[in-house]
Amino acid sequence: MAAQKRSENGFPDEQAPDLEEANPEFEILLNYLKHHRGCDLTCYKRSSLMRRFNHRMQSIGIESYPHYLEYLQYCPEEYRTLLDDVLINVTSFFRDRHTWDYLAATIIPQIITRDPANLPIRLWSAGCAGGQEIYSLLILFAEAMGIEACLQRVQAFATDADETAIAQARQATYSPLEIVGLPEELRDKYFRQTQQGYIFNSELRQTVIFSQHDLIQDPPISRIDLLACRNVLIYFNSKTQDAILSRFHFALKSTGFLFLGQAEPLISRRRIFQPIDSSQRVYTKGESLELEDYISLIPPSSDRPTERSFVMENNFWKTAFETSYSARLAVDIKGQLLFANQRARTLFDLRIEDWKRPFQELKIGQLIDSHIFNQSLYGDRDILVLNSIEWKTDEEIQYFNIEISRVLALKNQVLGVNLTFIEINDYQQLSKQLSATRTELASISQALKKSKNELKKANKKLESAYQELEILHQDIYLSHPQSQPSDRA
Ligand SMILES: C[S@@+](CC[C@H](N)C(=O)[O-])C[C@H]1O[C@@H](n2cnc3c(N)ncnc32)[C@H](O)[C@@H]1O
CATH class of the missing domain: 3.40.50.150 (Vaccinia Virus protein VP39)
Structure with missing residues (x-):
């Protein structure tokens, strides 16, 4: 951007026009700060404001307002540093x-x-x-x-x-x-x-x-x-x-x-x-x-976004993560545990000492094959799902589907991964019962088959015994023709 004229005190030019809405991308950025960060800079003169923004953007290597907007969305604390740059604190004793x-x-x-x-x-x-x-x-x-x-x-x-x-x-x-x-x-x-x-x-x-x-x-x-x-x-x-x-x-x-x-x-x-x-x-x-x-003079209405509403918004997301029914873990790009919500802490017995430890060194980390884990952090899949993973403790066995999704920031830079553990214990138990019943049924039908064969064999034996008996009977009759044949059973 063209350099703006500046007075020797570092002030905006005394008579500079307000240049309202001179740059639509810059106005979008200001509106974002106003509505999402409770930081209203729309009343400041654009000439000096743009100069201060450009100065801040240069120092972090960002060249355009839309990119800076993305950066502000991803780094909620950035607006504070920006404000330090915008609110110029030049002063002295007995100035002038x-x-x-x-x-x-x-x-x-x-x-x-x-x-x-x-x-x-x-x-x-x-x-x-x-x-x-x-x-x-x-x-x-x-x-x-x-x-x-x-x-x-x-x-x-x-x-x-x-x-x-x-x-x-x-x-x-x-x-x-x-x-x-x-x-x-x-x-x-x-x-x-x-x-x-x-x-x-x-x-x-x-x-x-x-x-x-x-x-x-x-x-x-x-x-x-x-x-x-x-x-x-x-x-x-x-x-x-x-x-x-x-x-x-x-x-x-x-x-x-x-x-x-x-x-x-x-x-x-x-x-x-x-x-x-x-x-x-x-x-x-x-x-x-x-x-x-x-x-x-009347103070602005309370529904106007303020820094407090931004803090509340932030708290909302933190609380949503913390109180989620599913166990959730966040792991940073170095593979270290960053957060674990309440459910995860209870289920996987995570303690404060585990924070910042390499995830794969934790007992819960060992459930995930290191190749798959590295794939999710450094590969090109944004989401990976592992089905029916078993978690055994002394007291019980639990089953989860584990969803590993990548957290992406500006320019698709990977910040880490989110792991969500969806409990499938009921389903797992049912399917185990089903397969046990199937096995039982199969062995019953085997036994039935076996009994059937044995019955068949026994029938055959009975038949041949009967035939032998009949022949014997006929022999006796022929040798003693005056005797009557007995009733056949
Ligand atoms: C250049 S300094 C002036 C300091 C001192 N009054 C002087 O003349 O030496 C401008 C000051 O105005 C403050 N300022 C900027 N916007 C303000 C606002 N909306 N409300 C109150 N102070 C503000 C800045 O934080 C900064 O400290």
Whole structure:
């Protein structure tokens, strides 16, 4: 793809058109992430988004959006790495120093003095990245009112969509490179140098509430005196910028201030914010919100796919595997046991030590001829079925048909095999009984045949005995003609 123009800060071009739906394949990819991963990037400017996607794809050797879509389907965790690339966390202490000087000289004194000293001062850094922005604000307030007063009055919120950034911000530990630009006296006053790096003043740090928060979807924090959202809006298309600005309007007290990034002129549909000094990007509230702005503040409906629904979907498949009536095993491409569901664990007495062991070394693995097993992993048959396989334990004999199906991924790469053990004990018992009855019948008919022959022989013997008797009888009659022949039986 043609290289896009990029500003020196690494931002998307300030005036770049939104380029909505510039590339149908890219839009399909974004829709997939939105509907199947609960990760909605459709509101971001396409120019910078495509650049970040291409960067990620290049690093894993994928050249087209459809292939990357396949990769995302196969690697559910990939979208997290992608997000790390998309949500650019570039930041620094007192970024664009002159605007912070302006804030310190003009805005912060107003905030501190206009309300009674017992009222809290609420700050929000939205899109806080590694925390440098919120700590810069705290330093300025502590400098203006003293650390003690700052601890008592200031309530700070720091949010970001990126949970890794939030974790880093919470740590508040920075390398020497990350604190370059911080005036030495502030560094010595607010940071403690350790082997891990420079750690921000722990008391002040505890005034900050960090949370993961998506500016597009999550409801805004309210009653804010100073809202810093710097170098974030620039990534969104103008419609989304408008919606976020409505939320900021809602978030701010009537006397609150909005502090944007240097590269972000506030171009809004309506004048809901008024510049105090547009060269410094500091604004106060202007016109009131309208009904449609309030509607845009309502959190999205619960049937919208979210990361949670993705996790639920994942859990569904895991549970389906785990609770399947048939015993199931998954074996990876190295031939090692990867998973065994509950039925398989019980039937084949598999234990935790068996995980990652070569499948063919297990007792259950020995049921399958190693040639056939290797065929299923490395040959060209996607599915193999072995019929009437006998599994003997001390207590019983079981019979299975074993289905070995290959698990294929991107570009038909084989990941391993799934083995499903279909129990055929009832059928096997019936067919055994049948064959036993057949054998019994055959031997009975043999015996019958034998008895028949013997009967035949006995009949013949009887007949010849009778004939002999008759001859004898005739002989006696001829020798004594006066005697009468007896009745024949
Ligand atoms: C370039 S950094 C700006 C950091 C800091 N505000 C500054 O100006 O130095 C942009 C930050 O916006 C965050 N971000 C991007 N999309 C977001 C969203 N939808 N909701 C909240 N934060 C978001 C990113 O994770 C990233 O940390």
